[in-house]
Amino acid sequence: MNWITVAVAFAVLDLSLCGHNIHPHFMEWMKKNxxxxxxxxxxxxxxxxxxxGGGPLKKETHDRPVVFVHGLNNEAGSFWKIARDFDAAGFPPQYLFATTWGRGVEQMNLNVAMACGHVRHIRRWIELVLKYTGANQIDVIGYSMGSPIARKAILGGKCVDEPSVELGPSLQSRIHTYISVAGANQGSHLCMFPFFDICNMKTGLTCNSKFLEDINWFKNYESTYKSFNLASTGDFVVGYMACGKKSSEFAGGHEYKVDGMNHEQTEFDTAAIQLNMLRESTAGLSKSRPSAKSAEEKKKKNAFADVKKYLNSKRRDTRHTEPKKAAVLKSAPAKKDVAPKKPIQKRAPKASPKAAPKATPKAAPKKSPAPKKTDPKKAAPQKKDLKKDVKQPARG
Known part of the structure; x- marks a missing residue:
């Protein structure tokens, strides 16, 4: 066997492994549209x-279509283990979708950034899945570097590195649940310096890059129901801490922390946790949070809360009299007009007599001394003249 035969054999082997796992039903639909x-x-x-992904459903389900967004140096086929575990748990495989952004599986290719082309590719794939399935809402899971890319695809707006490119309006209303798995939402602790494309200051994972500032400036836009943040303390690729923050945290994301798992284990060995997060709204219980209380403890809390509300309401009635007045006015609205008139009529006559006597005593002392001084002087000479007039004719 010469080297030409060996080369041809390897080429045939590689071609046999290359391809996709798109269902024929999905493929025909894409070719038509x-x-x-x-x-x-x-x-x-x-x-x-x-x-x-794709294919007609074989039975009814309460699950929603899911779009997986892979991370650096991965491709859609990297989710084979997640797809297997979801299928084993009863999740319909026809509702699992993934495409590849970037160049696929490579070893240590650090010249990859969160460019506008990658974001547009994921956004168009999300829109395609919405059209194909006809679902009102879908779920999105972003892994590692794929998490900030997926968040920007949902956010929309202008591209960071190409401001002339408009992605479109926000897709939040069409996303039910969003999950970030080992996501570099705040950057990576390996990007301490802006080396290589992956750590550039515009579209890289360096702390406070323009791309990260753009997606973290807005809050609570990833989903309508709930967003989750699945991270591990043993992740040495993204890191549990970066830039003085938790690397995977983002506003509105409910954290689920695991211990001891490395980066790839956090991504591909936590399918059960991810599925519980997706099914939380339909299950009715929050199984995805480690601090979730039991049903009995919740009942006790609710009972105590009712008692506390009752006690607080009584205290408010004793401290303030305004609520009682409001209740009387509501029960007897006709008395509203009569009540304010009665006190006004009673106070008016009392005010007028008090004003009159105050005016008279002040004027009386001024007038009374004047006649007392003038009357005795005028009366005395008149009496003396009368006596003289009477006595004189009697003597003669």
Whole structure:
């Protein structure tokens, strides 16, 4: 066997492994609704498993379609273990979707950034899944570097590195649950310096890069129901802490912390936790949070809360009299007009007599001394003249 035969054999072997796992039903739908070059970009046949998903449902389900967004140096086929565990738990495989952004599986390729082309690719894939399934809402799970890319795809707006490119409005209303798994939402502790494309200051994982500032400036836009943050203290790729913050945290994300798992284990060995998060709204219980209380403890808390409300309401009645007045006014609205008139009528006559006597005593002392001084002087001479007039004619 010469070297030409060996080369041909390896080429055939590689070609046999390359392709996709798109269901024929999904493939036909894409060919009818998209251009050939667009279908080629979604399918990514040049990779080992560039994409997967689709197919008609065999039975009714309460689960929603899920879009997986892989991280650095991975591809859609990297989710084979997650898809297997979801299927084993009864999740319909027809509702699992993934495509590949970037160049697929590579070893230590650090010249990859969160460029506008990658964000547009994931956003268009999300829109495609919404159209194909006809679902009102879907779920999105972003892994590692794929988490900030997925969040920007949901956020929309202008691209960070290409401001002239408009992604479109926010897709929040179409996303039910969002999960970040080992996500570099605040950056990576390995990007202490802006080396290589992955750590550049514009679209890299360096602390406070323009891309990270853009997606972290807005809050609570990833989903309508709930967003989760699954992170491990043993993650040495993204790191549990970076830039003085938790690397995977983001506003509105409910943290679920695991201990001892490395980066890849956190991504691909936590399918059960991820599925519980997706099914939390339909299950009715929050199984995804480690601090969730039992049903009995919740009942006790609710009972105590009712008693506390009752006691607080009584205290308010004793401290303030305004609520009692409001109750009387509501029960007898006709008395509202009569009540204010009675005190006004009673006070008016009392005020007028008090004002009159105050005016008279002040004027009386001024007038009374004047006649007392003048009357005795005028009366005395008149009496003397009368006596003289009477006595004189009697003597003669």
């Amino acid at each position: 998209y251009k050939p070059e667009e279908v080629k970009q979604f399918v990514r046949d040049e990779l080992i498993t560039g994409s997967f």
